[in-house]
Amino acid sequence: MLVLVINCGSSSIKYDLIDTETKIGKCRGMIERIGAVTSIVKHEPSDEKRVKETKVIQNHVEGLKEILGFLLGPDTKVVDSASDIKAVGHRVVHGSDMFKDSVLIDDDVKEAIEQAIDLAPLHNPPNLKGIEAAMEALPDVPHVAVFDTAFHHSLPAKAYLYGIPNRLYRRYKIRKYGFHGTSHYFVSRQYYKLTLKDVKDTKVISCHLGNGASVCAIEGGKSVDTSMGFTPLSGLVMGTRSGDLDPSILFYLVEKEELPLSNLHALLNRHSGLLGLSGFAADMRDLVAEAEKGDRRCQQAIDVFTYRIKQYIGSYIASMNGCDAILFTAGIGENSALIRRKAVEEMEYLGIKLDEDRNNDVQPGELTRISADDSKIELYVVPTNEELVIAIDAAKIAQASAQSPWI
Ligand code: ADP
Numbered sequence: 001m002l003v004l005v006i007n008c009g010s011s012s013i014k015y016d017l018i019d020t021e022t023k024i025g026k027c028r029g030m031i032e033r034i035g036a037v038t039s040i041v042k043h044e045p046s047d048e049k050r051v052k053e054t055k056v057i058q059n060h061v062e063g064l065k066e067i068l069g070f071l072l073g074p075d076t077k078v079v080d081s082a083s084d085i086k087a088v089g090h091r092v093v094h095g096s097d098m099f100k101d102s103v104l105i106d107d108d109v110k111e112a113i114e115q116a117i118d119l120a121p122l123h124n125p126p127n128l129k130g131i132e133a134a135m136e137a138l139p140d141v142p143h144v145a146v147f148d149t150a151f152h153h154s155l156p157a158k159a160y161l162y163g164i165p166n167r168l169y170r171r172y173k174i175r176k177y178g179f180h181g182t183s184h185y186f187v188s189r190q191y192y193k194l195t196l197k198d199v200k201d202t203k204v205i206s207c208h209l210g211n212g213a214s215v216c217a218i219e220g221g222k223s224v225d226t227s228m229g230f231t232p233l234s235g236l237v238m239g240t241r242s243g244d245l246d247p248s249i250l251f252y253l254v255e256k257e258e259l260p261l262s263n264l265h266a267l268l269n270r271h272s273g274l275l276g277l278s279g280f281a282a283d284m285r286d287l288v289a290e291a292e293k294g295d296r297r298c299q300q301a302i303d304v305f306t307y308r309i310k311q312y313i314g315s316y317i318a319s320m321n322g323c324d325a326i327l328f329t330a331g332i333g334e335n336s337a338l339i340r341r342k343a344v345e346e347m348e349y350l351g352i353k354l355d356e357d358r359n360n361d362v363q364p365g366e367l368t369r370i371s372a373d374d375s376k377i378e379l380y381v382v383p384t385n386e387e388l389v390i391a392i393d394a395a396k397i398a399q400a401s402a403q404s405p406w407i
Contacts, residue, residue, distance in 0.1 A: 001019070002018070002079065002086055003018050003394045003395050004089070004138070005018060005088075006064075006089070007090075007091040007387075008126045008127055008130030008133075011032065011034045011035055012033075013060060013063045014028075014030045015028065015030070015067050017078060018387060018388060020391050020395040024046070025046060026045065026046055026079075027044065027045040027078045029041070029044055029067065030042045031057055034057050034058070034059065034063050035058060037056075039054065039063075041053050041055050043070045060130055064133040065137060068082065071085075085138060086141060087141055087395055088141055089144050089390040090131050090134065090143060090144065090146065090390075091127065091148070092124065092131075092145045092147050093149070094116045094147070094177065095116065095145075096116040096149070096177070097153070097177075098116070099145070100153035102393040104142055104143070104401050105131060105143040105144060110128065110132075113128055113145065114128060119177070120231065131145070142401050142402075144393060144394035144398065146182060146390040148181050149181055151178075151181030151182065151184055152181055155176065155225060155226070159224060160175045160176040160177075161175060162175065174230060175230065176228075177230060178216070178229070179212070180208045180212065180226075182390060183206075183208045184216040184223060186386065186388070187208075187327045187329045188327065191204060194367060195325075197324070202218075202219075203218070203324050204218040205316050206218060207309060207327065207328050207333055207343070208330045208384065209309070209329070209331070209333035209336075209339065210332060211239040212232055212239070212241070213235070213236040213309075213330070215236065215309065215312040215316065217320055224319065224320065235312070236308050237274065238273045240271065240275045241269055242272035243273065245268075250264055277300060277304055281298075288302065306343045309339075310342075310343050313343070314347070317350060325379070326352070327381075328343075328381050329381070329384040333381065334362075334364070334382075334383055335364065337360045340354070341354055341359060350376075350377065351376025351377050352371070352375060352376070352379070353374060353376075354375070355371060355372040355373075366383070367380065
């Protein structure tokens with residue numbers, strides 16, 4: 001089945017057209033700076049030349065028209081007709097505690113996503129805009145919402161409750177939700193497939209290390225704890241996000257620098273993390289290059305980043321009373337041998353032993369074991385594919401809805 005996967009940010013749309021039978025992408029692309037004087041449009045068909053141009057795209061509805069125009073255009077034709085696209089899968093960041101699985105989008109689902117805007121003010125509004133625009137552009141196909149939070153629905157209360165008055169949880173739903181669920185789900189399934197392990201007996205730690213980063217403890221195939229929390233700000237140090245910090249720092253800053261709340265928000269989300277620590281860059285490649293030249297603050301940023309990963313790994317081994325495998329994924333996890341090495345160094349006590357050669361020889365896009373043969377806990381690099389998870393879920397739900405006249 002041909003599925004269009006849509007991931008909308010406030011001024012961007014990313015898309016992937018995926019054949020769920022072959023699991024191969026036919027075309028992908030991105031529109032950035034929607035609503036600015038000029039937008040940047042990129043289309044990358046699998047067997048054709050890439051297109052990159054600037055255009056005026058005023059809103060998400062125009063963005064979706066541009067994408068369909070490219071996919072169906074006489075010169076660029078990727079599919080023969082719009083009716084070849086059998087479903088649209090939408091990435092939705094926050095499903096609050098309402099969605100434990102992907103769902104067919106109807107008015108009730110849209111309303112529920114809207115209700116969750118309070119919990120994800122940066123992410124859910126553009127996700128909704130994308131849904132509206134895509135439903136307008138492709139009104140006759142099923143649209144499916146796939147939530148970043150859904151995989152973490154299995155967290156036990158001891159993991160998702162914060163140590164604050166319980167009435168705040170009951171009144172405002174303040175709890176840990178967790179994110180990157182589709183990625184943690186996908187890489188753990190790749191590991192089960194490869195090792196043919198009985199899922200119910202496995203304990204796995206998945207480290208999604210990209211611009212956003214999180215660690216997830218997965219027991220018996222289910223998420224039992226994860227480092228992101230009420231929002232994607234907590235846990236690991238990230239590109240520009242602080243990760244965990246003592247909340248008293250905020251009161252202290254409000255007093256010392258008389259910062260309004262909006263500045264605090266920007267400080268922790270956009271000016272912290274690797275960028276804030278190094279004062280140089282959020283991008284790991286730039287940091288590593290500068291650290292190698294001897295820049296002390298870039299070295300420190302890398303140390304803080306990897307030390308935090310190591311702490312979460314240790315903590316989740318304790319939570320699960322053991323671990324069979326640690327999986328590294330996303331931009332940094334898949335590509336940086338240095339970060340992987342530093343994240344698991346000096347953990348021999350726990351039975352973690354990296355094979356340096358295997359770690360250095362990982363080829364892009366390949367699932368690779370990087371632990372030594374006698375390591376008690378196996379280590380793997382597992383390329384993630386969140387878009388494929390979204391496409392497959394959308395295809396399954398679209399098929400089910402076609403078979404059921406009641407939906
Ligand atoms: P996101 O999807 O969250 O935007 P990605 O998963 O694409 O992020 O990861 C982006 C990060 O991966 C950046 O910090 C980038 O520097 C890092 N990265 C990509 N390739 C490498 C590499 N070869 N070495 C180190 N870091 C890399």
